[in-house]
Amino acid sequence: MRLSLVVLRPILLVVMFAGMAGAHATTLRYATGYPPGSLPAVAAENYAKAVEKYSSGDLKLRVFALSLLNASETSDGIRDGIADGGYLLTVYFPAMYPHTNLVNESAMQLLLFDEDELNGKGALAYEGAMTEFTFFNCPECLEEYEKQKQVYTANAASSSYGLLCNKPVSNQEQLKGKRLRVAGSHWSRWSEHFGATSMSLTINDTLEALHQGVIDCTIASAPELINLGLIEAVSDITMSVPGGVYAGANAGSFNIDVWRKLDEKQRQAILRAGARFTAETPWSYLQLEKEALEKTEKKGATLHQASPDLMEASREFVKQDLNTIIDYYAKNHGVERGEEMLDTFRGLLKKWVGLVQDVDSLDELETLYWNEVFSKVDVSSYGMK
Structure with a gap:
């Protein structure tokens, strides 16, 4: 049966416009050193969905979980363009990211807060404080990323370390x-x-x-x-x-040349999705913590409480170590504003301990991070110099 041109024309137009839409979408390669199925890898997949959603399909991420780059390869891999972006753990690169690591290493100060004050939400508070500090109070942190041809767009934090x-x-x-x-x-x-x-x-x-x-x-x-x-x-x-969380992760570290080639709408989508990613990692870690401990106990593991004398000695250690951190990074990495940085961060942390207390869902945490931090980043200039 032959179809007339009148019938074919609408079909051809639909196919043509669909092809044009696909042609205009940008797909970036995103690497994480965590294996498929792990919480950070799942969070990365959800991040990719959020990027596509907030860019209206104009920007996509293809996630490579423990395949394109492992954790120790991520910084150089993003810098050299092997991946366009990724989940960067700064602790593996002390000489490259000393200002970021200095603040991350103060995380044990959560032991100095009263448990009732934290209300189990210390990781959420530390994540918010770390993100706000990096974007707006630590130009040295942003310069560290720029020297490695990267830009900071999201953070990640764990639950408490034991x-x-x-x-x-x-x-x-x-x-x-x-x-x-x-x-x-x-x-x-x-x-x-x-x-x-x-x-x-x-x-x-x-x-x-x-x-x-x-x-x-x-x-x-x-x-x-x-x-x-x-x-x-x-x-x-x-x-x-010993307590504390790990929050020295640039969960949305992008190659700076790739970032600068994106238009403002695409950069805004990455930051909007970044608020979701920043919220999902600590929130999901806290949800998974109970399940992980229960499963391990069922397999025969024993859960212990630290002795009172170890708890007290650990708190005393933390008080002294905050000064040690400042001296260590000044001597070994040339960090000049260590004391000022930790004073500023301590104030932010106290503020965020209060801000997260009314948060009862992942969506609420994402909205809080977006309103308080990410929405205030100017995409027309951020990372563009």
Whole structure:
């Protein structure tokens, strides 16, 4: 049967416009060092959906979970254009991101807040304070990213860090001589203060190290039991120490040349989606924490509480270590404003502890981060110099 041109023309126009729409969409490669199915990888997939949604389909992200770049390759990989963007853990690159790491390493100060004051929302507060501080109070942080040909557009934070071990470690005596994998020099100093040996390993090497007895514990958040499969190697858990969260993650680190080629609508979409990503990581970590601990306990692991003397000694350590952080980064990395930076951040953290108390859902947290932080970033100039 032959179709007339009158019948064909609408069909051809639909096909043509569909092709044009597809041709105009930009797809960027996004890398995360976490494996498929892990919480950060799922959050990255949701981030990609949010970018597409807020750009009205004009911008898309293709997520590569532990395939394009691993955690230790991410910074150079984004800088060199292997990926257009990714989930950057600054702790692996102390010389490249000292100002960011300095503030991240003050996270154990959450131990100094009253538990009733935090109300289980310390990670949400720290995430908000870290994001606001980076965007608006730390030009040095943004310059660090620019030197690596990157731009900061979102943050990520974990739930509280504790001891995930293959033997009981809940008091000062048990800490002595233990080998602890750490994710920051503050936790390294805490370990060594109590007679343990700190070891630096990437997240991708932790499970094997626990299995083989290379380390006795990893200082990490409870969801990593599931995210990294540590549930298979951990037999004893003490979550009350050393405390703090990991928040030195540029969850939306984009190659700066890629960023500058995007139009303002696309950059705005990335920031709007960034508010969602910034909210989803700590919120999801807090939701997964209980599940991870319950599953690990069912597999035979024992949950411990830190002894009162270890808790008190840890709080005293944190008070002293805030000064140590300032001196360490001044001496080793040339950070000149350390004391001023931590004073500013401490004020922001207190503000955010109050702001997050009425948040009862992920959507509410996203809206709070957007209204208080991301919406105030000027996309016409940010990252464009």
